[in-house]
Amino acid sequence: MAKQQEGTVDKIIKTTQKRMREAGFHGVSFRDIAADVGIKSASVHHHFPTKEDLGVAVTDAYTEQFLEALGDPDDPTRKPDELLKLYVANFRRALVKDKRMCLCGVLASEKSSLPNGVAKSDQAFFEKNIAWLEAVLRRKSPRMSPKNRYAEAVRIIATLEGAMLVASGLGDTATFDLTTATLFK
Amino acid sequence: MAKQQEGTVDKIIKTTQKRMREAGFHGVSFRDIAADVGIKSASVHHHFPTKEDLGVAVTDAYTEQFLEALGDPDDPTRKPDELLKLYVANFRRALVKDKRMCLCGVLASEKSSLPNGVAKSDQAFFEKNIAWLEAVLRRKSPRMSPKNRYAEAVRIIATLEGAMLVASGLGDTATFDLTTATLFK
DNA sequence: CAAGACCTATCTATCATTAGAAAGGCAAAT
């Protein structure tokens, strides 16, 4: 049976993302992924020869999907404050709806043990998020210095990642709202 | 040769902590730990029969050591503001000096895949930290409501864990200072 | 028929875990 399942690659990426957000890079195996998708592990290797390849693909897809949901930070039809609220809502959804940490947060916590390519893709997630936030802040507070803008952008993403982490550690997603309530003021 | 090495258990715990902070629970093996300590993996099992046992011991030891470094939050000879600065410094040291994430932050990010005992010990770390912060805040701002005190305590630890995570993701420890600079005001 | 997707089958390495033996320390019994 060699049906070229239209979405096998997508299924693999989606399943891997889910599992890696639960167990980290080292807590996921080709066999588990294959079983979820309904194929054999050799078939996963056909699409992603090495685990590093798979990790990079999953991380990049996650980043792309995340940024796509945010949209253009310079879109003149949306106010900076709305965009920042959207940003928080995006993280909130990842935690409350998916019941899972941010993939790139999980990977960041085990970064020094990741294959090079995965570590690089993970870093790109943070850099792109910071760039998006800086763009919004440039519109919101044009007089803020670039240095302070960068610091504020980092502070926002750090607070959100931290809120997810602690909510996860406490096993209580309500903690996220408690933490992020005072993010902007 | 059956020399009862005085500190074998301590060495195992220390080595495991170091490795788990780099690679997470699933990224660590009995063999690696044994090799670091200079014994065989069977000997590690003698002290910690299962990986869950080892994980619990390491997490509890980390928590105890962490809280010990903080000291009594109600010590009248130390001002609340000093204690909060000490708290930040404690996290900073973990990141900058050890060049590693907080152990319990790493474990929190893969919590849903942890053995029950480890997940429980990890949660205890956060609860005890929050209790310590609440105690300090009770002295610093006696008129603050218990609910707000809790929220503020969670916000503090979340910001610190998030700052570590993002600093790790960016591969730049300076990010930690940038993020935590405006923690109190 | 050529290419892509998936398979069976297998490899080697590593995983956590266990059984059983050797070796040394310690203390009661001699």
Place this chain on the structure above:
DNA sequence: ATTTGCCTTTCTAATGATAGATAGGTCTTG
């Protein structure tokens, strides 16, 4: 003081399960 025996620690050796990865075949589609 020496012997006896237990306790702890560590070892060798092996278990079955699982890891990532590969070779080569089969089927389907274009």
